[in-house]
């Protein structure tokens with residue numbers, strides 16, 4: 001069958017691909033340990049579950065406004081004010097079916113053929129594909145492990161052409177775990193304003209921060225940058241609600257309205273019950289976030305210390321998110337071969353860096369138990385010794 005040309009450049013998601021291969025092997029009875037997961041392993045907070053049960057029992061199961069229930073849009077405004085001191089009105093906020101959907105719709109509304117989207121590389125797998133699907137062109141700008149995988153203002157400036165329209169920032173980053181400092185962001189802001197770019201800031205990992213790192217939202221640095229920034233976030237990572245599919249975007253009201261129109265004719269509203277649950281999630285106390293942080297920092301430390309024992313691995317010490325991006329160049333294997341062999345020979349699943357724009361890295365998720373981290377990295381070390 002002849003398939004539409006717009007699908008030609010779009011590849012399947014490697015993260016989802018390898019995770020499903022690992023799940024299949026597990027189902028066949030193999031002792032699989034997966035570091036593939038792009039989601040937290042803890043349960044949804046109890047008050048959030050209760051809100052979901054209440055919504056279901058009370059029959060809150062009909063269509064809602066396409067852009068989200070007013071209660072949730074208001075709660076999102078309160079969250080931005082409390083966390084970043086940002087003032088948005090509900091008309092600046094649209095709720096979508098996960099942050100991935102938020103990003104997809106935003107890129108559809110902003111970008112078209114002839115536009116360039118600047119992507120600091122390594123990038124999250126879906127950014128290039130979303131760009132292609134809008135007919136626009138991704139422009140990869142390298143960042144380096146020696147520089148903490150941070151995009152510098154200088155490299156951003158060098159990447160700008162008359163066609164540049166958008167730059168996507170993702171701090172804390174998936175896959176690298178890099179966190180942009182306030183200084184980094186202020187320097188980037190100058191280039192963004194000077195070159196008249198639009199900034200998409202994907203802040204889905206904002207609560208996963210280590211070594212005392214702080215999260216800054218570029219939009220909070222003043223009106224000039226705020227009006228050209230779209231902040232994307234959601235409840236998937238912060239509250240372990242990946243399957244409930246709630247994401248949101250805040251920014252210019254005209255663009256937000258267009259996203260609502262796009263949703264009118266595609267998904268309609270995000271799931272009614274999930275929206276109620278998201279309201280409850282955003283009302284969770286600050287202490288909840290601190291607990292999560294402590295748990296994940298311990299796991300990160302354990303994973304890094306075990307990986308560092310092998311002289312052929314050079315793990316990057318993540319400052320945020322829940323991934324270890326690890327240089328595997330000294331093994332002499334490409335990332336696809338590395339991951340497929342490790343899964344087939346030792347039943348350990350990790351994600352090839354190739355899909356994030358670096359074939360000499362692989363990504364380990366540490367959103368898993370300390371017991372699994374010890375067992376899995378142990379198997380990896382054994383395997384490396386015989387390689």
Ligand SMILES: *Cc1c(COP(=O)(O)O)cnc(C)c1O
Pocket residue numbers: 038097098099100101124170173174202204234235236237242245246247
């Ligand atoms: C997980 C993830 C998202 C999307 O999360 P949703 O489940 O769609 O809300 C967006 N950006 C990055 C960088 C992610 O890792």
